[in-house]
Amino acid sequence: MKHLLQHFKTLTKHPQNAEELKGLILQLAIQGKLTENWRQENPNVESASNLLKRIKAEKQKLIEDKIIKKARESGEIDVSEKFEIFPLNWEQAKLVDLGFSTKLAGFENSKYVRLKDEGEVPVIMARNIRKNKIKEEKVKYIDLKTSLLLERSALTKPSLLITSIGAGIGDVAIFDKEERWHLAPNTAKVELFNEHNENLNIVYVLYYLLSPIGQKEIFKSVTTTAQPSLATKAIRDVIVGIPPLEEQKAIVAIVDELFKEVEQLEEQTKNSIQLKEDFVTSALQRLTEADNIYEEWQFLQTHFTEFFTEKSTIKQLRETLLQLAVQGKLTSNWRATNYSSLGGGAEGGGGIEPASELLKRIQTEKKALIAQKKVKKEKPLPPIEDHEKPYDLPKGWVWCRFQDLMKDLRYGTSKKCDYNLGNNPVLRIPNISNGRIDFEDIKSTNLSDKELRDLSLLNNDLLLIRSNGSVALVGRSAVVENIDDGYSFAGYLVRVRVFKDYISSRFLHLILESPSIRKSIEGPIRTTSGVKNINSTEISQLVFAIPPLEEQKAIVKKVNSLMALCDSLEEHIENSQTHIEQLMQSCLREVFENSN
Incomplete structure (x- = not known):
């Protein structure tokens, strides 16, 4: 400590x-x-053993007065179950001997309960119990007549509530409202044998059940089916450490102060x-x-x-x-x-070429490649409008569309890939990592000679993610470096091959990662069956600010x-x-x- x-x-x-x-x-x-x-x-x-005697007497009177039924479960604690962590003057008891525990039975719920958005008696459901608080959100109601008929599961006095089914199982809260409420079938209540608050401090018991040991006790008997559940028997079987009443109050005061x-x-x-x-x-x-x-x-x-x-x-x-x-x-x-x-062009003679000259060189080489039928002629794109230029450019820079820099843009193979499936390794989305290619976790397929030529990868190629369940990943890129022959890429990726003598692929990667371009990428993304997509036209139309190569x-x-x-x-x-x-x-x- x-x-x-x-x-x-x-x-x-x-x-x-x-x-x-x-x-x-x-x-x-x-x-x-x-x-x-x-x-x-x-x-x-006063000793804790005296408290347990009073609690036992109160429980017995409630049974004799037929206010509660005698529980089938025994409150005896086996030697093997006893904790050895409590001070010597503390006692231990199971919840069955400390309070009346019950739930709304399933048959009662199906036969009598009809939940409404408005009504006379609010119902506490599992979703209303969170982190030792009762949250009065999306509360449902039942008729008072129904609540009176199901008196056993009504909430009319201070009680401990425990979520007994579902994701919040084991959550505990105190019910201390003056008006009548009722249990839903996914919550349980424990009404302590504490009529005059002389035996147990309810907040102490709450803190015990919320503690790691208390939670371990609650979960020791949870059934792990498709939906975990906590039976009433399991709640009654929870062992609680019982200090003297005055020490319970002191514990609550100290915990409250430390929590504060x-x-x-x-x-x-x-x-x-x-x-x-x-x-x-x-x-x-x-x-x-x-x-x-x-x-x-x-x-x-x-x-x-x-x-x-x-x-x-x-x-x-x-x-x-x-x-x-x-x-x-x-x-x-x-x-x-x-x-x-x-220099170069209209801005001077010799020295560093402005980006406008680089674009002219790229267009000249592209026309030659088209004439040689090495690349296809692209569809013309609209000129860049003023609203697509968000800031002024430094000297030597130029605005252009991504397509102006491309030698080729191609989607990857749609063939099935798997580990050791074929002779041709295939890069996939998991291989795109922080702008670089991760050559771990490689799958493969078999490609024809033509497919291999069409889908080959060269150093300085860019791979872009065009389709993914996460918007944050669509459009992310990596620069191909240190690639061996024979690699191709999968269909959710796009290969962009640029004119490397004039454009740095690593610089293009930085552009694609910049906030302004991310906004341009994410804007037109469409969702199909939960998958986010960007197509080749939208990629080609992206507007970049390009400086000289140096x-x-x-x-x-x-x-x-x-x-x-x-x-x-x-x-x-x-x-x-x-x-x-x-x-x-x-x-x-x-x-x-x-x-x-």
Whole structure:
């Protein structure tokens, strides 16, 4: 426990730890470890054994008065079942001896219950019990007459509710409403033998059932059919550790205080994360809009470790850097140094060729290939409208459509592929990974000589995902590098072959990953039978801003350097999270080492 308290605030630095921390607190509480000092200061309280005697007497009176029936299940605890984790002055009892447990029977539900959107008696269903709270959402109703007929499953006094069927099985909450409610068939109730609140603190029993040990007790008898279920017998069989009543109250007070602190720290952490994300968003927006980004970049760099502490902010940073790259804002200094030699065409003589000259060269080579019948003539595309040009271009750049850069665009094979199915390896969507080809997990098929020629892959080809269940994957690309002869590609991919003497495939990959082009890709995506698609015409019509070849290479180099910085920041975050996870595991070991 000392380890947990020592690192309590550190463990709350990640909101996802809050629930685990609450679990640890409950585990310590129901082992009596949070009230060790309290027991030393209060040695003369009424014993737990006396509480059990009063509870037994109250249960017997209810049976004699025919208010409840005697349960078939025995409350005796076998020696092998007993826990050895509780303090010596605590007792142990099964729920069958602590309260009246029941459910709405299936035949009662089918024969009498007719749920309505409006009515006299609200019904608590499994979906209304979540994380020890009753959520009054999408509540159904039954007639009062029906509820009175099924009195056994009515809710008329404080009770513990347990979800007994479905995804939320084992969720527990307290029913403490003054008005009458009723159970649905997928929930159970436990009415404690506690008429004058002199025997059990209902919140203590709730915390016990929500603790890791309590949940383990609940789940020990869950039936695992198509839909897991919890029988009334299994609920009655749950063993509960019983401290003296005054210690139950002390445990509840301590747990409430610790939960409050966890929630406050969790809220502070969430607010801190939100403030950091707001700062990052604002700073990156300023960076995107700045004419000269270097001053903004210097400001941002001084706050890297302070504000880039979540992976979501690193993702934002990567996207911003890509957008700046394809707008030429990362290479303004490079242009200032190198564009004194910008030449070719109307912009000067000799030196670096502007992109407009590259396009002319590509068109000349493309016409020659068409004349030689090596490639097919493309359908003309509409001219680029002003609204398709979202920003001004630096000197030497030019707007064009993706088709203007292509030598060839082709869909992959539709033949069935499998492991060791044929002689020709086939690249598939799983082989597209972060802009590169992953040669693990390769399937194969048999292709004819013509198919192999048509679907061959060369270094510097681009492979694009054209169809997938996830919008986020459609249009993602990878550059083919270090490819062996004989490889082809599957039908959900598109191969784009460009004029590599004038266009860097790696630069085109950066364009395809940039936020503005992702927006253009995702806009026309259609869904067919749950699958998202983009076709060859939509790919060909994408509008790109193209710089001279030398600047394309400079941009790729610059982005690689900055992405390495992002990798480093991400690694720092992962190391921090790993440290906190290790602390959490250490605390878990400390808390649970004596709990079994």
